[in-house]
Amino acid sequence: MRKFSVVVTEKMLPSISDKLQERCHVREWDRTDPIPRELLLKWLADAEGLFCSGDVQVDDELLSCAPKLRVIVKSAVGYDNIDIEACTRRGIPVGYTPGVLVEATADLTFGLLLTVARRLHEGWDRVRAGKWENNTEIPFGIDLYGKKLGIVGMGQIGAAVAKRAQASGMIVLYTNRRRRRDEEKIQATYVKLDKLLEESDFVVVLTPLTKETRGMFGAEQFSKMKRTAYFINAAPGAIVDTDSLVQALKDGQIAYAALDVTDPEPLPPDHPLLTLPNVFITPHMGSATIETRNRMALLAVDNLLAGLEGKRLPTCVNESVNYSSETD
Numbered sequence: 313m314r315k316f317s318v319v320v321t322e323k324m325l326p327s328i329s330d331k332l333q334e335r336c337h338v339r340e341w342d343r344t345d346p347i348p349r350e351l352l353l354k355w356l357a358d359a360e361g362l363f364c365s366g367d368v369q370v371d372d373e374l375l376s377c378a379p380k381l382r383v384i385v386k387s388a389v390g391y392d393n394i395d396i397e398a399c400t401r402r403g404i405p406v407g408y409t410p411g412v413l414v415e416a417t418a419d420l421t422f423g424l425l426l427t428v429a430r431r432l433h434e435g436w437d438r439v440r441a442g443k444w445e446n447n448t449e450i451p452f453g454i455d456l457y458g459k460k461l462g463i464v465g466m467g468q469i470g471a472a473v474a475k476r477a478q479a480s481g482m483i484v485l486y487t488n489r490r491r492r493r494d495e496e497k498i499q500a501t502y503v504k505l506d507k508l509l510e511e512s513d514f515v516v517v518l519t520p521l522t523k524e525t526r527g528m529f530g531a532e533q534f535s536k537m538k539r540t541a542y543f544i545n546a547a548p549g550a551i552v553d554t555d556s557l558v559q560a561l562k563d564g565q566i567a568y569a570a571l572d573v574t575d576p577e578p579l580p581p582d583h584p585l586l587t588l589p590n591v592f593i594t595p596h597m598g599s600a601t602i603e604t605r606n607r608m609a610l611l612a613v614d615n616l617l618a619g620l621e622g623k624r625l626p627t628c629v630n631e632s633v634n635y636s637s638e639t640d
């Protein structure tokens with residue numbers, strides 16, 4: 313059987329490596345720094361499939377250097393690095409991995425909320441610094457019970473975060489591109505963004521990065537939030553204007569931020585965010601569990617092989633070009 317020619321721009325997990333190599337000649341960029349653009353374009357000259365990471369800009373220039381490309385996949389639910397219209401114009405389906413990362417990302421997001429609400433990280437710092445004995449000075453957190461959580465972007469992960477919050481006795485508000493029809497099931501109240509900002513004790517952001525959401529959180533939005541509010545972001549960093557967030561945290565416009573994503577990413581060591589006492593940051597690890605990352609990688613490979621074999625991708629962003637050459 314003829315092997316397909318494929319480029320992979322991130323180190324493959326062992327769980328997919330054999331499966332991929334069985335069917336494909338793989339050119340893999342297995343270093344931690346991003347693949348140099350020039351090299352990638354060279355590799356793509358005869359590639360039929362691309363398995364790309366978030367640091368690769370898939371645009372017209374890249375696509376025109378890859379005349380044989382038939383499918384592009386990403387092991388992620390976000391695809392803001394890919395020009396979907398340009399792929400669709402060329403009839404190239406783009407695979408992504410929705411659903412399989414929902415619970416892990418919701419755990420991490422709620423974990424961020426809980427960490428900053430109860431100052432878990434500050435408690436650990438005290439223990440490590442040998443300051444356990446003076447327990448009158450332990451940092452007091454705040455109760456979750458009875459507090460209002462505002463979720464911006466009530467999609468799959470948003471709804472899974474709502475469930476966790478409700479189990480802790482929180483009242484959930486949400487705003488979304490469209491009001492959800494299953495409000496009874498998710499037990500959350502739809503409100504406009506401004507009302508959500510004004511009323512919430514915790515604001516969690518879980519929208520995709522789009523033209524509408526880029527820079528959605530700036531000085532104006534932070535000024536509408538309570539001075540006691542906690543801001544939690546697990547969605548792409550560019551949804552937040554970082555300078556405005558730093559200022560809001562410095563001025564006490566909001567109380568605290570917990571971020572799994574930042575802009576830029578990674579943060580340089582001298583970045584102002586790293587100097588603030590009221591921020592807690594994790595290195596974009598929302599989906600990073602063994603089970604979930606393996607599920608994502610396997611689904612990405614299923615998408616890739618389907619596209620190479622002329623079949624429908626199981627999970628495709630641009631459905632209008634997702635067809636099977638055998639039956640459609």
Ligand SMILES: NC(=O)C1=CN([C@@H]2O[C@H](COP(=O)(O)OP(=O)(O)OC[C@H]3O[C@@H](n4cnc5c(N)ncnc54)[C@H](O)[C@@H]3O)[C@@H](O)[C@H]2O)C=CC1
Pocket residue numbers: 389390410411413414417464465466467468469470487488489490518519520521522524525546547548572573596597598599600
């Ligand atoms: N930190 C991490 O490691 C991870 C982060 N994520 C992020 O979580 C986000 C959400 O993922 P899912 O829930 O699976 O996606 P989803 O597509 O199910 O939900 C996204 C929701 O955002 C809403 N939305 C879109 N534009 C909006 C706007 N302008 N205002 C308000 N709501 C808007 C949509 O209507 C949708 O309900 C992804 O975009 C991804 O970037 C996902 C996985 C891991």
Ligand SMILES: O=C(O)C(=O)CO
Pocket residue numbers: 387388389390391413598599
């Ligand atoms: O799936 C995504 O969008 C991510 O952020 C990667 O885990």
